[in-house]
Amino acid sequence: MSTCSVRRIIVTGALLSVVGLTGCAHYSEAEQALQEADTLFNSVKDDSQVLASAPKDVLRAGESLQRAGQLSGYLGSAEDVQHFAYLSQQYVRIAQERSQIASYQQQIEQLRIQRERLQLALREARLMSVQQQGQWLEEQMISLAAQDAERGLVLTLNDILFDSGRADLKPAANRTVLKLVQFLQMNGQRTVRIEGYSDSDGDVQDNLQLSKERAQAVADTLIDLGIDAKRLQVMGYGDAFPIAENATERGRAQNRRVEIVFSDETGRLAPERE
Numbered sequence: 001m002s003t004c005s006v007r008r009i010i011v012t013g014a015l016l017s018v019v020g021l022t023g024c025a026h027y028s029e030a031e032q033a034l035q036e037a038d039t040l041f042n043s044v045k046d047d048s049q050v051l052a053s054a055p056k057d058v059l060r061a062g063e064s065l066q067r068a069g070q071l072s073g074y075l076g077s078a079e080d081v082q083h084f085a086y087l088s089q090q091y092v093r094i095a096q097e098r099s100q101i102a103s104y105q106q107q108i109e110q111l112r113i114q115r116e117r118l119q120l121a122l123r124e125a126r127l128m129s130v131q132q133q134g135q136w137l138e139e140q141m142i143s144l145a146a147q148d149a150e151r152g153l154v155l156t157l158n159d160i161l162f163d164s165g166r167a168d169l170k171p172a173a174n175r176t177v178l179k180l181v182q183f184l185q186m187n188g189q190r191t192v193r194i195e196g197y198s199d200s201d202g203d204v205q206d207n208l209q210l211s212k213e214r215a216q217a218v219a220d221t222l223i224d225l226g227i228d229a230k231r232l233q234v235m236g237y238g239d240a241f242p243i244a245e246n247a248t249e250r251g252r253a254q255n256r257r258v259e260i261v262f263s264d265e266t267g268r269l270a271p272e273r274e
Contacts, residue, residue: 030081034068037085040092041065053102054095061091151270155180155260157218162256167213169221177218180260181225193233193261193269194218199252200239212236214258233269241273 041061044050051058068084070076161173169177184190196215198207215234223229244251263269 030072030078030085033082033085034065034072037065037068037088037092040089044092044095047099049103050095050099052099054098057091057095057098061088061095064088064091151261152264153262155262157258157260158254158256161258162214165210167210167217169217177221177225181222181227184222184227184231187265189263189265189267191231191233191263191267191269193235193272195259195261195273196234196236197241197255197257197259198239199255200242200246201252204238208236208238210236211238218258218260235272237273 044058045062064084064087068081068088071080071084155176157173157176161170161176162168184192194215196211196213198211200207212234213236215236219229219232219234222232239246239255242251242255243257244254246252246255261270
């Protein structure tokens, strides 16, 4: 055998050794990729949340991992093993992301439901507060008013709320008027008739005019405070329908008054006096 032939054998053997070593290195990387894919797949295969959110992705990850294992055992190429191991890992990551998104969406939905429940609770609390306040105001109005057999509920504003001979409401009337406004605001179906009265002293026509002006002054105040004018009727009766004797100062003071006649809950008022 010539020297050149020996040299060729030596060189060929060295090249084969190098190729073998390179192949072993590739399979080592493939085995590592396969192990990593297996570990990653095992982390999700029994996770009920991931399985519920992305069952197809978990299935594909398992199929790819199985294919990578088969190729590794049946002398498949290292590139093929790495390829299917990579696919398995990617399907697992996709499944995890889908699961995380589903979890976030569930949390958002729970927060939305919780917010709606809180809003509903607040509305119920406000409604309860309004109902309680309305009941309190109604009790207040009833305590200030008197029940008339023919006209229903009647609130009387007496003479001390007006200066003598004048139609302007005095500041002392503010508290009663405010309660009346609140009551009407919370009882939107109710209407009122505001009736003015005077004593018998002086000219009949003057007394009639003054009684109308005092009733109108009360109506104007209610309108200024937000009550619709359509819910108000204004009448002046002068010295008619006295509630006390005009022979005494005390009796005359009682007759100088404004009466608020309330409708029933449907808005129906008692007929006007004749």
